Amino acid sequence: MTKTVAIAGKGGTGKTTVAALLIKLLSQKGLVLAVDADPSTNLNQALGLPLDDSKTVGRIREKMTEDVSRGRLSPTITKQEYLFGKILESLAESKGFDLLAMGRPEGPGCYCAPNEFLRASLDKLVKDYKYNYIVMDCEAGMEHISRQTTRDVDVLLVMSDPTIRGVTVAARMKDLIGELRSNVGKVGLIVNRVKGELSPEIKKVIDESGLQVVTMIPEDPDMAALEMKGRPVTELPQESPLQLKVEGIAERLHL
Helix, strand or coil: CCEEEEEEECCCCCHHHHHHHHHHHHCCCCCEEEEEECCCCCHHHHHCCCCCHHHCHHHHHHHHHHHHHCCCCCCCCCHHHHHHHHHHHHCEEECCEEEEECCCCCCCCCCHHHHHHHHHHHHHHHHHHCCCEEEEEECCCCHHHHCCCCCCEEEEEEEECCCHHHHHHHHHHHHHHHHHCCCEEEEEEEEEEECCCCCHHHHHHHHHHCCEEEEEEECCHHHHHHHHHCCCHHHCCCCCHHHHHHHHHHHHCCC
């Protein structure tokens, strides 16, 4: 059974960092499909992988739509076969995991049919490659989850910084999921870059939101050096606070 974990949050909360470290950890337990669903496409950098912008799923989907409308798709291949083949070509492979970049948001026009093909392609990809885990780094609007272009989500982790605004945004994301789809399992809150105790005001907002705090992550002194050198976050020392907290997340969620 493939377990799917989605990580969402407003920009700057550290969701890509946590996603990368979780991918690294889970890849030691089984094969992981890492999905970069944020149009800023930073997950590859956090993982230390190159990325060809022309091979994102968004670009592939747009080209297929254009080819179909202009009659350029070969009659000997179905749309589903075309899309699946291009998705296979776009995978960035590494030890223990593969990376699939979704790319920029959809342009104007109806994407109902391409999205249906995309869902089927992802299901086939997971079935053929027998991934044990899917880890999705989502954009703030969670476009791919809300449009159901990705598989069901077993665990949704919403990231926030230790501010009332951050927690409020996280609560809105939780509510958005409740409005848009029912096939999301556990929803938890991760508060990142915490210095000491949370203020009573922030604790009150969390309590009122109904979000369950999975963990609180302190600032990691090793992150600044990596960022200055442009190194992937997966090079953090094993004993770093971030690494240890991600291990705790996986243990608590039975991943």
